[in-house]
Amino acid sequence: MKPSKNPSPPRLAVWLVKRLDRYQINHAMIDDMHEVFLRIWREQGYIFACFWYWGQCLDAVIKDTLFNSKWRVIMIKNYLKIAFRNLTRQKGYSFINITGLAIGMACAIFILLWVQDELSYDGFHKNKDNIFRVAALFENEGNEVYGTQTSAPVAPFLKNNYPEIQESTTVNFGWLTGNSRNIIKFGEKSFYTNDLILTDPSFFDIFSFPFLKGDKNTALENPNSVILTLSTAEKCFGSEDPINKTIQVDGNPVIVTGVVADVPHNSYLQFDVLLPLTSVRNTNRGFFLTKWDSYGFGTYVTLQDGVAINELDRKIENVIRNNDSNFGDTAAYIFLQPLSKIRLFNVDGSVGFMRYVYIFSTIAVIILLIACFNYMNLSTARSDKRAKEIGLRKVVGSKRANIIWQFFSESLLYAFISFLISILIVILFLPLFNELTGKQIAFDYANPGLLFGFVFVALLTGIIAGSYPALYLSSFIPIEILNKSKSPGTKKSPLRKVLVVFQFALSIGLIISMTVVSGQVKYMRNAEIGFEKDNAITLPISGKIENIFESFKNELKQNPGIVSVSLKSTRPLSPGGTSGTISWEGKNPEQQINWCHPMVDHDYFKTLNMKIVEGRDFSREIQSDLQEGFILNEEAVRQGNIEDPVGKQITVNGENGIIIGVVKNAQLSSLRFTIQPVVYHLSQTFREEFQTLFIKMGSGENDRQFDNIAASLAHIERVWKKFMPDAPFEYQFLDESLGNQYRTEIRISRILNTFTVLAIFLSCLGLLGLTSFMAEQRTKEIGVRKVLGASVTGIVILLSKEFAKWVLLANVIAWPLAYYFMSQWIQEFSYRINLGIGTFIASAVIAFIIALLTVSFLTIKAALANPIESLRYE
Amino acid sequence: MRRKLKILSVNEQIFLIAIWWLKDEAYGVRIRDKIKEITGRTFTFGTLYNTLDYLAKKDYVTSRAVQILNQAGGNKRVYYTITKAGFEALRQARELQEALWKDIKKYAF
Numbered sequence: 001m002k003p004s005k006n007p008s009p010p011r012l013a014v015w016l017v018k019r020l021d022r023y024q025i026n027h028a029m030i031d032d033m034h035e036v037f038l039r040i041w042r043e044q045g046y047i048f049a050c051f052w053y054w055g056q057c058l059d060a061v062i063k064d065t066l067f068n069s070k071w072r073v074i075m076i077k078n079y080l081k082i083a084f085r086n087l088t089r090q091k092g093y094s095f096i097n098i099t100g101l102a103i104g105m106a107c108a109i110f111i112l113l114w115v116q117d118e119l120s121y122d123g124f125h126k127n128k129d130n131i132f133r134v135a136a137l138f139e140n141e142g143n144e145v146y147g148t149q150t151s152a153p154v155a156p157f158l159k160n161n162y163p164e165i166q167e168s169t170t171v172n173f174g175w176l177t178g179n180s181r182n183i184i185k186f187g188e189k190s191f192y193t194n195d196l197i198l199t200d201p202s203f204f205d206i207f208s209f210p211f212l213k214g215d216k217n218t219a220l221e222n223p224n225s226v227i228l229t230l231s232t233a234e235k236c237f238g239s240e241d242p243i244n245k246t247i248q249v250d251g252n253p254v255i256v257t258g259v260v261a262d263v264p265h266n267s268y269l270q271f272d273v274l275l276p277l278t279s280v281r282n283t284n285r286g287f288f289l290t291k292w293d294s295y296g297f298g299t300y301v302t303l304q305d306g307v308a309i310n311e312l313d314r315k316i317e318n319v320i321r322n323n324d325s326n327f328g329d330t331a332a333y334i335f336l337q338p339l340s341k342i343r344l345f346n347v348d349g350s351v352g353f354m355r356y357v358y359i360f361s362t363i364a365v366i367i368l369l370i371a372c373f374n375y376m377n378l379s380t381a382r383s384d385k386r387a388k389e390i391g392l393r394k395v396v397g398s399k400r401a402n403i404i405w406q407f408f409s410e411s412l413l414y415a416f417i418s419f420l421i422s423i424l425i426v427i428l429f430l431p432l433f434n435e436l437t438g439k440q441i442a443f444d445y446a447n448p449g450l451l452f453g454f455v456f457v458a459l460l461t462g463i464i465a466g467s468y469p470a471l472y473l474s475s476f477i478p479i480e481i482l483n484k485s486k487s488p489g490t491k492k493s494p495l496r497k498v499l500v501v502f503q504f505a506l507s508i509g510l511i512i513s514m515t516v517v518s519g520q521v522k523y524m525r526n527a528e529i530g531f532e533k534d535n536a537i538t539l540p541i542s543g544k545i546e547n548i549f550e551s552f553k554n555e556l557k558q559n560p561g562i563v564s565v566s567l568k569s570t571r572p573l574s575p576g577g578t579s580g581t582i583s584w585e586g587k588n589p590e591q592q593i594n595w596c597h598p599m600v601d602h603d604y605f606k607t608l609n610m611k612i613v614e615g616r617d618f619s620r621e622i623q624s625d626l627q628e629g630f631i632l633n634e635e636a637v638r639q640g641n642i643e644d645p646v647g648k649q650i651t652v653n654g655e656n657g658i659i660i661g662v663v664k665n666a667q668l669s670s671l672r673f674t675i676q677p678v679v680y681h682l683s684q685t686f687r688e689e690f691q692t693l694f695i696k697m698g699s700g701e702n703d704r705q706f707d708n709i710a711a712s713l714a715h716i717e718r719v720w721k722k723f724m725p726d727a728p729f730e731y732q733f734l735d736e737s738l739g740n741q742y743r744t745e746i747r748i749s750r751i752l753n754t755f756t757v758l759a760i761f762l763s764c765l766g767l768l769g770l771t772s773f774m775a776e777q778r779t780k781e782i783g784v785r786k787v788l789g790a791s792v793t794g795i796v797i798l799l800s801k802e803f804a805k806w807v808l809l810a811n812v813i814a815w816p817l818a819y820y821f822m823s824q825w826i827q828e829f830s831y832r833i834n835l836g837i838g839t840f841i842a843s844a845v846i847a848f849i850i851a852l853l854t855v856s857f858l859t860i861k862a863a864l865a866n867p868i869e870s871l872r873y874e
Numbered sequence: 875m876r877r878k879l880k881i882l883s884v885n886e887q888i889f890l891i892a893i894w895w896l897k898d899e900a901y902g903v904r905i906r907d908k909i910k911e912i913t914g915r916t917f918t919f920g921t922l923y924n925t926l927d928y929l930a931k932k933d934y935v936t937s938r939a940v941q942i943l944n945q946a947g948g949n950k951r952v953y954y955t956i957t958k959a960g961f962e963a964l965r966q967a968r969e970l971q972e973a974l975w976k977d978i979k980k981y982a983f
Contacts, residue, residue: 028939028952029923032902060920067924 009037010050013057020064029060075402076409082389083410093382094414096769097375100762101418101461104371106425107758108457110433111364113426113441114751116450118357121266121343126208127302130166131339132309134158134299135347136320136332138594145594146347150320150334152277152289152297155200157319164307164315167205171269171298172198176280176288177250180571180691181540183727184273185248186236191728192540193232196249196273198280206302207269213243214258220276225257227274233259249275251726265440268342292324293331301336309336355825356748363752366506367759368461373499374766375411375465380496381773383473390473391481403474411466412459419458436750438743468495497806500770504810504847505817507763510756511843512818516835517749520826523833524742530666532609532696535709536734538572539693539720541727552723556695561712563698566607567690569599569683572737573668575676582679584642584650584659595636596676597652599683599690605631605663607696615646615661618682626682628657634665636677652679667831670741674830694734760847764854767803771855775799775862782862783870795863800855807851811844818843882967886934888913889925890964893935893954901940901951902926926954934960 008014017030033056041049087094122128134154136147155168174182174196182196204216211219212230219227226249233242233256242256254275263270280286288294303312317333324331337347344354351358390403427443434441444450472495553565575596582593602618602625604610613634618625630650637645645659665675683690697712713731720729739746775782782795790798819835826832882890892908893900902922910916929935935954942949956964 028902028950029919031950032906033919035903036906056919059918060923063918063920063924 006038007041007046007049009034009053013054017057017060020060033057075405079406079409080413082406083413086386086410087414090382090385092772093378093769096765097378097414098418098421100371100374100765101415101465102421102425103758103762104368105415105418105422105457105461106429107367107755108364108461109422109426109454110429111360111755112450112453112457113433113443114437114439115357115361116453117266117439117441118344118353122268122339124208124264124267125339127206128339130302131206132301132303132336133339133342134301134316134334135337136295136334138330138332144348147295147332148347149295149297150299150332151292151294151324153292153323154297154319154334155299155301157323158299158301158316162312162316164304164312166302166304167202168299168301169200169203169206170277171203171300172277172296173298174198175296176277176285177275178283178285178691179250179540181730182250182273183248184232184236185251185726186245189236190726191235192730193249193273195271196275197269197271198275198277200277203274206300209260209263212259212261213241214256216258219258220274222255222257223276223278223281224252224254225276226254227258227260228256229260229262229272231262232272249273252279254279268339292320293326295332300339312336353744359825360751360755363510363755363759366510367755367762368457369464370503370506370759370762370766372461372465373503374762374769375414376468377496377499377766378769378773379407379411379469380472381770383469383476386473387476387481390476391478394476394478395482400474404470407470407473408463408466411469412462415458415462415465418461419454423454436747436754438747496770500767500803501806501810501813503763503766504807504851505813507756507760508810508814508843508847509818509821510752510759511846512814512840513822514749514752514756515839515843516822516826516833517745517752519833519839520829521742521745521749524670524745524829524831525739527667527831529668529738530610530664533735533738535697536607537695537697537713537716537731538734538737539695539729539731541567541690541693548723552719555719555722556716559712559715561698561708561715563696564603564607564694565696566603566694567601568604568692568694569690570692572692572694572732572734573741574598575668575678581654582650582652584640585648586642587640591640593640593677595639596678598678598680600680601682601690604680604694607694608666609696610666611664612661613664615659617661625660627655629660629682630657631661631663631680632659633663633675633678633680635675636679637662639677650679652681655681657681695731760850764850767851767854768858771799771803771858774802775858779862779865779870782865783867786863786867787871792860792863796856796859799859799862800852803851803855804848807848808844810847811840814843815840881970882963885925886929887964887967889929890934890956890960893956894964898953900954905954929960930954932959933957934963 014030017033033053037049037053040052122131125131133148134150136150138145138147152170152172155170158165159168176198177196182193183190184193199220201217201220203220204211214227219225226247228236228242236242236247237245242259245256246253247256248254260274263272277289281289288296303309313335317335319334321331321333337349341349344352344357346352393403393406430441430443549567556562556565575598582595582597583589600618602620605612605617612631615631618629618631622629630652632640632642632645636642642648642659645662648659650657650659663680667675669676695716697709716731717729720727778799785795785798818840823835826835888909889905892905892912896904896908902919905926906917906919906922926935926937930937934957936957937952937954939950939952942951
């Protein structure tokens with residue numbers, strides 16, 4: 001038999017065996033295996049031989065790994081033992097490290113929870129990826145204005161005419177009932193609903209709000225039916241079965257036909273009472289259900305499988321324009337917006353609240369990085385203490401990889417301990433965090449994604465924190481270390497300075513952001529708003545008070561603390577629904593206008609102390625004001641381009657009248673938005689339209705102000721109970737409700753403040769550790785200097801100088817970055833503060849002072865030390 | 875007082891005895907065959923070399939590598955020879971066995 005005819009064993013197996021440590025030691029193994037392989041091939045054939053060879057090979061691999069891993073485990077045990085010894089030997093540094101990492105990780109976990117909660121919005125719907133909101137786009141003189149609502153006929157029309165649409169539903173957020181707040185009454189109990197919505201039966205085909213009682217298909221069919229959420233039902237009926245019981249909603253008897261589970265907090269749609277849209281069909285607002293140009297209805301659809309949204313958008317965009325015969329050319333285009341984007345994105349598709357998700361994620365990373373930098377700095381600064389150990393390990397044969405492993409296992413140990421502490425912190429402070437953010441986040445241990453996220457954070461922290469020490473310390477050359485002529489840790493390491501500078505740059509950036517955000521919030525809360533918001537309360541009022549209103553008002557005014565009482569046809573802070581057609585003398589017929597058109601009574605401007613800048617206020621003496629008087633705000637005059645407005649003819653929704661005055665602009669909505677043009681009109685015939693009662697109270701003498709307000713409120717309550725026994729007395733101070741409009745901004749600002757303070761704290765912690773190390777390093781130098789006559793101040797300055805340099809350098813990095821991001825953020829607001837250089841300088845000074853204070857603690861201690869002590873050292 | 879005996883594992887004894895039997899022919903494949911002949915068990919090469927390395931580490935055997943030319947299969951063999959210490963260990967192992975079984979009659983079990 002010729003050797004060339006012999007087959008060779010499987011190459012992959014040979015390659016594998018050659019990789020083994022065993023093979024490195026004893027080369028004969030592979031040759032022996034080859035020999036037996038050939039023997040088996042001769043006796044039992046090639047395939048069997050190959051199997052045999054593979055079996056041998058795998059067995060060898062297993063034996064080899066088992067043999068090696070035994071040693072690895074022993075080494076890791078040793079690494080951890082050394083790490084523990086270091087941890088306990090240098091308690092100060094370990095404390096700084098672990099506190100820093102724990103706080104950093106806790107912050108990251110908090111933010112992770114927050115982000116997770118934000119992203120979880122509307123995730124509970126079964127067909128969440130297939131639900132779309134129909135949004136509107138108005139074009140007005142080249143401006144594009146987006147709206148989130150369309151009109152009521154859109155939903156049925158879409159479903160009937162487009163086979164791509166699977167289901168469609170219309171949702172009205174309560175204004176259709178004609179009341180700004182809705183009262184539920186059952187027996188003796190009566191209370192306001194929080195969110196009443198009106199909708200149609202297909203609502204439950206689209207959204208997954210689980211039914212606890214009743215049949216979801218028939219529950220909304222009867223116009224006199226109502227669906228309650230569980231907690232509302234319990235509020236009414238306690239533990240009784242609510243089905244088929246009759247309750248009163250705004251005085252109308254309705255039958256409870258269903259109970260759904262409470263709406264989760266992370267749902268975009270919030271409601272506690274559901275009425276059928278058909279319930280208003282026979283009222284004087286029933287015509288809204290067929291009106292194509294009344295943009296006050298949310299429309300939601302689900303699509304058939306595999307429908308391309310872009311194509312469908314193009315098909316449906318003109319639905320309203322084609323059907324709305326009155327406003328064909330000015331009517332809205334419609335398009336689809338995915339449900340998943342409603343919460344975090346603006347309706348035009350731009351980044352909305354998602355911005356904050358990005359910002360906070362960035363802050364989490366920044367804080368974690370600062371904590372990691374602390375660890376890196378401290379462990380490399382202390383490297384001379386470890387240098388001998390490393391040198392010795394190398395001399396007795398440890399490879400560089402071993403040292404790297406050692407330091408990684410050390411940093412992972414620190415990260416693990418910190419992780420446990422951070423979990424504790426999170427559990428302890430979660431209620432506080434919830435209060436800060438206005439959320440109800442629960443620590444969900446069972447959520448595997450979240451747990452994975454946490455462990456990932458911990459691992460990442462350990463790896464980032466350990467990377468530099470591991471790579472840096474393992475690079476020491478043993479002969480240099482053991483020679484002891486110099487210790488390698490003290491040699492200038494630029495990276496350490498870079499890290500400190502970077503850390504402070506991040507902190508300064510956060511300080512600047514914090515100042516800008518809270519400045520903007522403060523500005524918005526104190527801005528010139530064009531009316532007086534103090535000492536005024538608002539009460540929701542249902543329309544049917546026409547007969548009693550005058551006597552109600554008179555009785556209220558009997559108390560000298562009540563200055564003025566007024567009514568308005570909208571919710572307290574809403575400028576009013578948009579009007580239909582408006583025209584006036586000299587109007588450019590091409591101009592499209594979209595003005596707000598609230599009804600008020602004679603005392604409205606007096607009550608809110610709004611200044612009439614031209615013409616006059618509504619007057620009771622002049623009878624014609626009731627029908628013909630119109631008052632515009634300055635913005636309407638500006639937008640309408642009306643010259644000399646007082647006395648001009650005006651027609652609003654078919655009613656002819658005269659402009660009798662111009663009132664100063666009032667900023668009712670958030671300063672995020674611009675002021676809208678408004679035309680005010682008195683209402684006699686439409687008294688039922690009134691929704692809000694304004695009561696202005698006198699402040700009296702300043703020191704007795706509180707008593708006066710309290711007495712006035714008590715009086716109002718008495719009168720209210722007398723005239724409106726059915727309606728709960730739930731008032732809101734006007735300034736409070738104005739403040740509530742900035743809730744998001746205030747929360748964001750508070751979160752930012754908290755995390756900024758933490759970031760600064762962490763940076764200082766790192767600085768503290770580094771200073772103490774430096775002071776220790778220079779003990780001898782300080783001693784010598786003192787002996788030669790240096791003053792304490794001189795030494796403090798000497799030691800602080802370096803840190804001061806770093807902090808100044810950090811500003812150079814922080815300013816442009818902070819400027820860029822903050823000017824982006826502030827663009828969102830129509831009315832905003834300027835990003836002055838003052839903010840930046842102030843932030844720099846703050847950072848500088850904090851850094852110096854931190855450092856001074858240790859430098860002064862070092863400078864005051866007795867030189868004898870330091871020179872005797874060693 | 876008796877002196878303490880070195881204790882070899884049964885595997886090590888088998889290996890050493892196999893090497894002793896094979897004399898000059900003691901290389902991997904042959905050792906494996908011989909062990910099969912004695913015990914009826916086939917060892918994998920992983921186990922075989924684990925044990926051989928261990929014996930070498932304890933200085934019970936020495937090894938020498940030999941190049942083999944024109945031979946089907948591998949072209950290298952490592953031959954093992956028992957050292958003095960190895961013989962001593964074997965001798966003691968035998969002594970231990972005999973001490974263990976001393977005075978126990980064959981029919982005891």
